[in-house]
Amino acid sequence: MTAPVPAGGPTLPQQRRLLTEVPGPASRELFERRQRSVARGLSHVLPVFVTAAGGGVLVDADGNSLIDLGSGIAVTSVGNSAELVVSRVTEQVAQFTHTCFMVAPYEGYVEVCEQLNRLTPGEHEKKSALFNSGAEAVENAVKIARHATGREAVVVFDHAYHGRTNLTMAMTAKNMPYKQGFGPFAGEVYRVPMAYPFRWPGGPAACAAEALDVVTGLIHAQVGEENVAALVIEPIQGEGGFVVPPDGFLPGLAKFCRTNGIVFIADEIQSGLCRTGDWFAVDHEGVVPDLVTTAKGIAGGLPLAGVTGRAELMDAVHPGGLGGTYGGNPVACAAALGAIDTMQKQDLPAAARAIGDVMLPRLRKLAAQYPVIGDVRGRGAMVAVELVRPGTLEPDAAAASKIAKTCHAAGVIVLTCGTYGNVLRLLPPLVIGTELLDEGLSVLADAFGTL
Numbered sequence: 001m002t003a004p005v006p007a008g009g010p011t012l013p014q015q016r017r018l019l020t021e022v023p024g025p026a027s028r029e030l031f032e033r034r035q036r037s038v039a040r041g042l043s044h045v046l047p048v049f050v051t052a053a054g055g056g057v058l059v060d061a062d063g064n065s066l067i068d069l070g071s072g073i074a075v076t077s078v079g080n081s082a083e084l085v086v087s088r089v090t091e092q093v094a095q096f097t098h099t100c101f102m103v104a105p106y107e108g109y110v111e112v113c114e115q116l117n118r119l120t121p122g123e124h125e126k127k128s129a130l131f132n133s134g135a136e137a138v139e140n141a142v143k144i145a146r147h148a149t150g151r152e153a154v155v156v157f158d159h160a161y162h163g164r165t166n167l168t169m170a171m172t173a174k175n176m177p178y179k180q181g182f183g184p185f186a187g188e189v190y191r192v193p194m195a196y197p198f199r200w201p202g203g204p205a206a207c208a209a210e211a212l213d214v215v216t217g218l219i220h221a222q223v224g225e226e227n228v229a230a231l232v233i234e235p236i237q238g239e240g241g242f243v244v245p246p247d248g249f250l251p252g253l254a255k256f257c258r259t260n261g262i263v264f265i266a267d268e269i270q271s272g273l274c275r276t277g278d279w280f281a282v283d284h285e286g287v288v289p290d291l292v293t294t295a296k297g298i299a300g301g302l303p304l305a306g307v308t309g310r311a312e313l314m315d316a317v318h319p320g321g322l323g324g325t326y327g328g329n330p331v332a333c334a335a336a337l338g339a340i341d342t343m344q345k346q347d348l349p350a351a352a353r354a355i356g357d358v359m360l361p362r363l364r365k366l367a368a369q370y371p372v373i374g375d376v377r378g379r380g381a382m383v384a385v386e387l388v389r390p391g392t393l394e395p396d397a398a399a400a401s402k403i404a405k406t407c408h409a410a411g412v413i414v415l416t417c418g419t420y421g422n423v424l425r426l427l428p429p430l431v432i433g434t435e436l437l438d439e440g441l442s443v444l445a446d447a448f449g450t451l
């Protein structure tokens with residue numbers, strides 16, 4: 001028997017309520033069907049089948065209401081089925097669903113590009129192009145940089161995540177599960193160390209300057225500055241462990257790129273669109289990238305991604321050189337306009353900062369209590385704890401997985417990440433209520449007590 005399905009969106013009762021174990025019998029039955037029909041290569045954080053979602057909760061097929069501290073991996077920043085997303089999408093879907101922007105254009109696409117040009121850092125003239133997924137945006141940013149510079153090499157970082165297509169697999173650092181068995185990978189991708197304060201051999205205070213020296217030294221010695229088309233970096237790394245580079249590192253890289261004619265690409269797919277308390281994570285230090293990739297939070301859950309940047313770079317590519325059947329689909333553009341409108345009207349950068357002001361002190365208190373927590377880091381509503389064997393840097397992935405499972409069973413969705421799988425990350429919708437957030441954090445705190 002499936003429970004009656006409530007309507008999703010912001011009117012969904014904002015509560016944690018467990019009617020069955022998690023996952024319950026209805027989800028387990030659906031999971032059996034899933035096992036028979038869906039490929040094994042797709043995995044789940046938590047196999048509950050969702051029937052409604054809104055604000056900070058997901059409701060499953062058994063009627064359980066779970067607190068969402070993951071936002072579908074930083075996507076539903078405006079909340080699931082947010083009011084302005086639903087109204088714009090509903091209007092658009094009744095009007096027309098597809099023309100292909102390359103066949104016959106429509107205003108929504110142009111409007112999303114205008115918004116991205118306005119919101120991304122820098123006062124220079126900008127242009128944008130739209131795609132379907134984050135990986136596709138990264139691929140296109142590299143295409144544009146290569147075309148504009150006439151160079152081939154791409155520099156990426158340890159712990160980087162840029163996607164699952166062939167080029168972006170090559171750019172992604174972690175082998176399992178993303179790359180294992182999927183080679184050969186695209187060439188001309190060079191990896192350099194990331195400024196990772198918690199794990200920097202010389203300690204956090206020396207990290208920015210030393211990492212800059214190492215990175216620029218490696219590029220000079222092993223690639224040659226004049227061969228580098230682009231340097232691609234997540235201003236706060238996502239899948240790789242929510243690594244926050246120390247102040248000075250990103251501005252230093254941007255300067256090095258400027259000096260050497262290298263296109264500086266900020267992959268803001270996870271960190272952008274209000275998540276870290278600014279519109280973009282690079283805003284924190286006033287860094288102005290040449291190109292910015294966006295996806296995830298931009299369209300309230302519909303598939304849309306963008307590349308935005310200096311007009312002269314974006315326009316370097318010949319007509320017809322960029323595109324795709326669905327890129328900038330009109331329904332996805334309508335969703336993006338609703339999402340961006342919501343971010344502005346509800347001042348979601350401020351909401352993200354307020355969430356960080358609740359989460360970080362509580363997590364730091366937990367860290368003082370439980371030595372398994374080696375580091376607490378992040379900004380705004382993009383925050384994580386890294387778990388280690390007490391007193392060492394040895395990653396404790398088992399502890400991270402156990403805590404996540406304990407939270408799931410108690411009705412709170414938390415995600416893990418990190419090259420070593422030992423980081424618990426929190427990415428609540430930016431519209432989550434304070435009480436719900438508090439309750440979610442209490443469940444997490446209790447989970448540490450059961451380790």
Ligand code: PLZ
Binds near residue numbers: 132164234271
């Ligand atoms: N760049 C910084 O975070 C997507 C990946 C989930 P797509 N991160 C979630 C998974 O296991 O597939 C991501 C990102 C950064 C690029 C991407 C890729 O975005 O929309 O998943 O292609």
